[in-house]
Amino acid sequence: MEQPKIERMLHFITLLADKRGYTIDEIAQKLELSRRSAFRYIETFKDARFVIDKENGRYRLATNKGCMKELADTIWFTEEEAYLIKRLIDELDNTNSLKAGLMKKLAAISSMTNLGEITHNKAISANISNLVSAIKGSKQVVLKNYSSAHSNTQQDHIVEPFEFTTNMIDVWALDTLDRTNKRFKISRIESVQIQDSGWQYESQHKSEALDDFRTHGDECHHVKLKMDRTAKELLIEEYPLSENNITAVDQNHWLYEADIHKIEGVGRFVLGLYPYITILDSKELKDYVKEVAVKIMDV
Numbered sequence: 001m002e003q004p005k006i007e008r009m010l011h012f013i014t015l016l017a018d019k020r021g022y023t024i025d026e027i028a029q030k031l032e033l034s035r036r037s038a039f040r041y042i043e044t045f046k047d048a049r050f051v052i053d054k055e056n057g058r059y060r061l062a063t064n065k066g067c068m069k070e071l072a073d074t075i076w077f078t079e080e081e082a083y084l085i086k087r088l089i090d091e092l093d094n095t096n097s098l099k100a101g102l103m104k105k106l107a108a109i110s111s112m113t114n115l116g117e118i119t120h121n122k123a124i125s126a127n128i129s130n131l132v133s134a135i136k137g138s139k140q141v142v143l144k145n146y147s148s149a150h151s152n153t154q155q156d157h158i159v160e161p162f163e164f165t166t167n168m169i170d171v172w173a174l175d176t177l178d179r180t181n182k183r184f185k186i187s188r189i190e191s192v193q194i195q196d197s198g199w200q201y202e203s204q205h206k207s208e209a210l211d212d213f214r215t216h217g218d219e220c221h222h223v224k225l226k227m228d229r230t231a232k233e234l235l236i237e238e239y240p241l242s243e244n245n246i247t248a249v250d251q252n253h254w255l256y257e258a259d260i261h262k263i264e265g266v267g268r269f270v271l272g273l274y275p276y277i278t279i280l281d282s283k284e285l286k287d288y289v290k291e292v293a294v295k296i297m298d299v
Contacts, residue, residue, distance in 0.1 A: 021058030130192035145190035212242040213265030224281035231276040
Protein backbone atom coordinates (compact mmCIF):
# COMPACT_ATOMS: atom_id res chain seq x y z
CA MET A 1 0.00 0.00 0.00
CA GLU A 2 1.31 3.48 -0.86
CA GLN A 3 2.74 5.55 1.99
CA PRO A 4 0.27 8.47 1.60
CA LYS A 5 -2.68 6.08 1.78
CA ILE A 6 -1.31 4.44 4.94
CA GLU A 7 -0.78 7.84 6.55
CA ARG A 8 -4.32 8.85 5.62
CA MET A 9 -5.77 5.69 7.15
CA LEU A 10 -3.82 6.26 10.38
CA HIS A 11 -5.00 9.86 10.40
CA PHE A 12 -8.57 8.56 9.98
CA ILE A 13 -8.17 6.37 13.06
CA THR A 14 -6.80 9.23 15.19
CA LEU A 15 -9.65 11.50 14.06
CA LEU A 16 -12.43 9.09 14.91
CA ALA A 17 -10.80 8.02 18.19
CA ASP A 18 -11.32 11.61 19.39
CA LYS A 19 -14.33 11.53 21.72
CA ARG A 20 -15.86 14.68 20.21
CA GLY A 21 -16.48 12.93 16.88
CA TYR A 22 -16.44 14.48 13.41
CA THR A 23 -19.06 15.11 10.73
CA ILE A 24 -18.59 13.56 7.31
CA ASP A 25 -17.70 16.98 5.90
CA GLU A 26 -15.04 17.50 8.58
CA ILE A 27 -13.58 14.06 7.91
CA ALA A 28 -13.45 14.74 4.17
CA GLN A 29 -11.81 18.13 4.72
CA LYS A 30 -9.17 16.92 7.17
CA LEU A 31 -8.26 13.89 5.05
CA GLU A 32 -8.49 15.87 1.79
CA LEU A 33 -11.08 13.47 0.39
CA SER A 34 -14.45 13.77 -1.29
CA ARG A 35 -17.55 13.06 0.82
CA ARG A 36 -18.03 9.84 -1.14
CA SER A 37 -14.49 8.68 -0.34
CA ALA A 38 -14.95 9.59 3.34
CA PHE A 39 -18.07 7.40 3.48
CA ARG A 40 -16.08 4.63 1.77
CA TYR A 41 -13.40 4.85 4.47
CA ILE A 42 -16.05 4.43 7.15
CA GLU A 43 -17.55 1.38 5.45
CA THR A 44 -14.09 -0.15 4.93
CA PHE A 45 -13.24 0.14 8.62
CA LYS A 46 -16.64 -1.29 9.59
CA ASP A 47 -15.89 -4.30 7.36
CA ALA A 48 -12.61 -4.71 9.28
CA ARG A 49 -14.56 -5.06 12.59
CA PHE A 50 -14.03 -1.48 13.76
CA VAL A 51 -17.21 -0.30 15.47
CA ILE A 52 -18.07 3.25 14.36
CA ASP A 53 -20.85 5.05 16.20
CA LYS A 54 -22.83 7.94 14.76
CA GLU A 55 -24.52 10.45 17.06
CA ASN A 56 -25.92 13.85 16.09
CA GLY A 57 -24.24 13.54 12.70
CA ARG A 58 -20.79 12.91 14.23
CA TYR A 59 -18.80 9.73 13.73
CA ARG A 60 -16.46 8.27 16.34
CA LEU A 61 -14.76 4.97 17.00
CA ALA A 62 -16.23 2.89 19.82
CA THR A 63 -12.94 2.24 21.62
CA ASN A 64 -14.46 -0.39 23.91
CA LYS A 65 -15.65 -2.65 21.09
CA GLY A 66 -14.20 -4.80 18.33
CA CYS A 67 -10.67 -4.33 17.00
CA MET A 68 -10.44 -0.82 18.36
CA LYS A 69 -10.49 -2.02 21.97
CA GLU A 70 -7.32 -4.06 21.44
CA LEU A 71 -5.71 -1.24 19.47
CA ALA A 72 -6.68 1.43 21.98
CA ASP A 73 -5.37 -0.56 24.90
CA THR A 74 -1.94 -0.90 23.30
CA ILE A 75 -1.09 2.33 21.41
CA TRP A 76 -3.65 4.96 22.37
CA PHE A 77 -3.11 7.51 25.12
CA THR A 78 -6.17 9.00 26.79
CA GLU A 79 -6.26 12.74 27.36
CA GLU A 80 -5.33 12.23 31.01
CA GLU A 81 -2.36 10.00 30.18
CA ALA A 82 -1.20 12.40 27.49
CA TYR A 83 -1.31 15.28 29.97
CA LEU A 84 0.95 13.48 32.43
CA ILE A 85 3.39 12.52 29.69
CA LYS A 86 3.41 16.09 28.37
CA ARG A 87 4.32 17.37 31.84
CA LEU A 88 7.37 15.11 31.78
CA ILE A 89 8.33 16.20 28.26
CA ASP A 90 7.97 19.84 29.31
CA GLU A 91 10.73 19.28 31.86
CA LEU A 92 13.21 18.72 29.03
CA ASP A 93 15.34 21.70 28.05
CA ASN A 94 14.13 23.49 24.91
CA THR A 95 17.54 22.87 23.33
CA ASN A 96 17.02 19.12 23.55
CA SER A 97 16.66 17.90 19.96
CA LEU A 98 14.28 15.11 21.03
CA LYS A 99 11.71 17.38 22.67
CA ALA A 100 9.85 18.56 19.54
CA GLY A 101 9.77 15.05 18.09
CA LEU A 102 8.38 13.54 21.28
CA MET A 103 5.66 16.19 21.46
CA LYS A 104 4.70 15.58 17.83
CA LYS A 105 4.46 11.82 18.38
CA LEU A 106 2.43 12.31 21.54
CA ALA A 107 -0.04 14.50 19.65
CA ALA A 108 -0.37 11.82 16.98
CA ILE A 109 -1.39 9.03 19.38
CA SER A 110 -3.33 10.85 22.08
CA SER A 111 -6.91 12.00 22.38
CA MET A 112 -5.90 15.57 23.19
CA THR A 113 -7.12 17.88 20.44
CA ASN A 114 -4.40 20.42 21.09
CA LEU A 115 -1.20 19.90 23.05
CA GLY A 116 -0.49 23.61 23.15
CA GLU A 117 0.34 25.64 26.21
CA ILE A 118 -1.03 23.90 29.30
CA THR A 119 -1.12 26.34 32.18
CA HIS A 120 1.80 26.69 34.57
CA ASN A 121 -0.46 28.18 37.31
CA LYS A 122 0.30 25.98 40.33
CA ALA A 123 -3.25 25.99 41.76
CA ILE A 124 -4.83 25.09 38.42
CA SER A 125 -2.12 22.52 37.76
CA ALA A 126 -2.85 20.87 41.12
CA ASN A 127 -6.57 20.81 40.34
CA ILE A 128 -5.94 19.24 36.95
CA SER A 129 -3.63 16.65 38.52
CA ASN A 130 -6.30 15.66 41.07
CA LEU A 131 -8.98 15.51 38.38
CA VAL A 132 -6.74 13.29 36.25
CA SER A 133 -6.24 10.95 39.22
CA ALA A 134 -9.96 10.91 39.97
CA ILE A 135 -10.87 10.06 36.38
CA LYS A 136 -8.24 7.32 36.22
CA GLY A 137 -9.48 5.88 39.52
CA SER A 138 -13.21 6.40 38.77
CA LYS A 139 -13.58 8.48 41.94
CA GLN A 140 -15.98 11.19 43.01
CA VAL A 141 -14.51 14.58 43.92
CA VAL A 142 -15.55 17.75 45.69
CA LEU A 143 -15.07 20.93 43.67
CA LYS A 144 -14.45 23.35 46.53
CA ASN A 145 -15.94 26.85 46.28
CA TYR A 146 -16.73 26.62 42.59
CA SER A 147 -17.53 30.10 41.28
CA SER A 148 -20.49 29.97 38.91
CA ALA A 149 -20.82 32.79 36.40
CA HIS A 150 -24.45 31.86 35.67
CA SER A 151 -25.83 31.93 39.21
CA ASN A 152 -23.21 34.36 40.57
CA THR A 153 -22.64 32.02 43.52
CA GLN A 154 -19.73 30.13 45.06
CA GLN A 155 -20.38 26.66 46.43
CA ASP A 156 -19.09 23.10 46.70
CA HIS A 157 -20.12 20.46 44.15
CA ILE A 158 -19.80 16.70 44.62
CA VAL A 159 -19.25 15.38 41.11
CA GLU A 160 -18.03 12.45 39.05
CA PRO A 161 -15.45 13.88 36.59
CA PHE A 162 -15.01 11.85 33.42
CA GLU A 163 -13.66 13.93 30.51
CA PHE A 164 -11.63 17.08 29.79
CA THR A 165 -12.27 19.58 27.04
CA THR A 166 -9.58 21.04 24.75
CA ASN A 167 -6.40 22.05 26.60
CA MET A 168 -8.08 21.02 29.86
CA ILE A 169 -9.88 24.34 30.16
CA ASP A 170 -13.06 22.62 31.40
CA VAL A 171 -13.98 19.24 32.80
CA TRP A 172 -17.17 17.32 32.12
CA ALA A 173 -18.64 15.86 35.29
CA LEU A 174 -21.91 14.48 36.56
CA ASP A 175 -23.24 16.57 39.45
CA THR A 176 -24.49 14.06 42.03
CA LEU A 177 -27.00 16.59 43.44
CA ASP A 178 -29.25 16.65 40.39
CA ARG A 179 -27.57 13.86 38.38
CA THR A 180 -26.98 16.03 35.34
CA ASN A 181 -23.82 16.31 33.27
CA LYS A 182 -22.22 19.74 33.47
CA ARG A 183 -19.11 21.48 32.17
CA PHE A 184 -17.02 23.05 34.94
CA LYS A 185 -14.35 25.65 34.17
CA ILE A 186 -11.19 24.51 35.96
CA SER A 187 -9.94 28.06 36.63
CA ARG A 188 -13.06 28.68 38.77
CA ILE A 189 -12.37 25.75 41.11
CA GLU A 190 -10.63 26.70 44.37
CA SER A 191 -9.45 23.14 44.99
CA VAL A 192 -10.29 19.54 44.12
CA GLN A 193 -10.70 16.96 46.88
CA ILE A 194 -10.71 13.31 45.81
CA GLN A 195 -13.22 11.19 47.73
CA ASP A 196 -13.02 7.54 48.76
CA SER A 197 -16.34 6.80 47.07
CA GLY A 198 -16.24 5.66 43.47
CA TRP A 199 -18.50 6.57 40.57
CA GLN A 200 -22.14 5.65 41.14
CA TYR A 201 -23.68 6.93 37.90
CA GLU A 202 -21.15 5.98 35.22
CA SER A 203 -23.89 4.84 32.79
CA GLN A 204 -25.25 8.40 32.85
CA HIS A 205 -21.94 10.09 31.98
CA LYS A 206 -22.24 11.96 28.69
CA SER A 207 -20.35 14.91 27.27
CA GLU A 208 -21.43 17.13 24.40
CA ALA A 209 -19.42 18.32 21.42
CA LEU A 210 -18.21 21.92 21.77
CA ASP A 211 -18.00 24.49 19.01
CA ASP A 212 -15.01 26.81 18.53
CA PHE A 213 -16.35 29.14 21.24
CA ARG A 214 -16.74 26.30 23.76
CA THR A 215 -20.54 26.33 23.74
CA HIS A 216 -22.69 23.25 23.38
CA GLY A 217 -26.32 22.48 22.70
CA ASP A 218 -28.80 21.36 20.05
CA GLU A 219 -28.91 24.67 18.16
CA CYS A 220 -26.92 25.25 14.97
CA HIS A 221 -26.10 28.71 13.63
CA HIS A 222 -23.93 29.35 10.59
CA VAL A 223 -21.62 32.30 11.19
CA LYS A 224 -19.33 34.13 8.79
CA LEU A 225 -17.10 37.00 9.94
CA LYS A 226 -14.57 39.22 8.20
CA MET A 227 -11.71 40.27 10.49
CA ASP A 228 -8.59 42.36 10.42
CA ARG A 229 -5.28 41.08 11.78
CA THR A 230 -5.99 42.21 15.36
CA ALA A 231 -9.29 40.35 15.55
CA LYS A 232 -7.87 37.26 13.86
CA GLU A 233 -4.92 36.99 16.24
CA LEU A 234 -7.10 37.53 19.32
CA LEU A 235 -9.63 34.96 18.10
CA ILE A 236 -6.94 32.29 17.75
CA GLU A 237 -5.35 33.20 21.09
CA GLU A 238 -8.64 33.00 22.98
CA TYR A 239 -10.25 30.17 20.99
CA PRO A 240 -7.47 27.99 19.46
CA LEU A 241 -9.82 25.62 17.62
CA SER A 242 -11.15 28.51 15.54
CA GLU A 243 -7.92 28.52 13.53
CA ASN A 244 -9.19 25.52 11.55
CA ASN A 245 -12.04 27.66 10.20
CA ILE A 246 -10.07 30.79 9.26
CA THR A 247 -9.03 31.58 5.70
CA ALA A 248 -7.09 34.54 4.32
CA VAL A 249 -8.81 37.10 2.09
CA ASP A 250 -5.74 39.25 1.55
CA GLN A 251 -2.68 40.31 3.55
CA ASN A 252 -4.78 42.26 6.05
CA HIS A 253 -8.14 40.48 6.24
CA TRP A 254 -9.39 37.00 7.11
CA LEU A 255 -12.69 35.12 7.07
CA TYR A 256 -13.99 32.97 9.91
CA GLU A 257 -16.81 30.62 8.87
CA ALA A 258 -18.29 27.80 10.95
CA ASP A 259 -21.39 26.35 12.56
CA ILE A 260 -21.82 27.15 16.24
CA HIS A 261 -24.23 26.02 18.93
CA LYS A 262 -25.01 29.27 20.74
CA ILE A 263 -24.94 32.87 19.54
CA GLU A 264 -23.85 34.20 22.94
CA GLY A 265 -20.33 32.77 22.71
CA VAL A 266 -19.36 34.31 19.38
CA GLY A 267 -21.53 37.33 20.18
CA ARG A 268 -19.46 38.31 23.21
CA PHE A 269 -16.29 38.07 21.13
CA VAL A 270 -17.73 40.21 18.33
CA LEU A 271 -18.98 42.87 20.75
CA GLY A 272 -15.55 43.21 22.31
CA LEU A 273 -13.88 43.76 18.93
CA TYR A 274 -16.72 45.18 16.87
CA PRO A 275 -14.67 47.90 15.07
CA TYR A 276 -12.38 45.16 13.73
CA ILE A 277 -15.07 42.65 12.71
CA THR A 278 -17.79 42.65 10.04
CA ILE A 279 -20.65 40.15 10.33
CA LEU A 280 -21.18 38.73 6.84
CA ASP A 281 -23.60 35.95 7.71
CA SER A 282 -25.96 35.15 10.60
CA LYS A 283 -29.07 37.19 11.17
CA GLU A 284 -29.23 35.81 14.69
CA LEU A 285 -25.76 37.15 15.46
CA LYS A 286 -26.60 40.59 14.04
CA ASP A 287 -29.81 40.69 16.09
CA TYR A 288 -27.94 39.66 19.24
CA VAL A 289 -25.30 42.38 18.79
CA LYS A 290 -27.99 45.03 18.14
CA GLU A 291 -29.98 43.94 21.19
CA VAL A 292 -26.96 44.11 23.49
CA ALA A 293 -25.86 47.43 22.00
CA VAL A 294 -29.30 48.96 22.67
CA LYS A 295 -29.16 47.79 26.29
CA ILE A 296 -25.72 49.36 26.67
CA MET A 297 -26.94 52.68 25.25
CA ASP A 298 -29.91 52.67 27.66
CA VAL A 299 -27.68 52.36 30.72
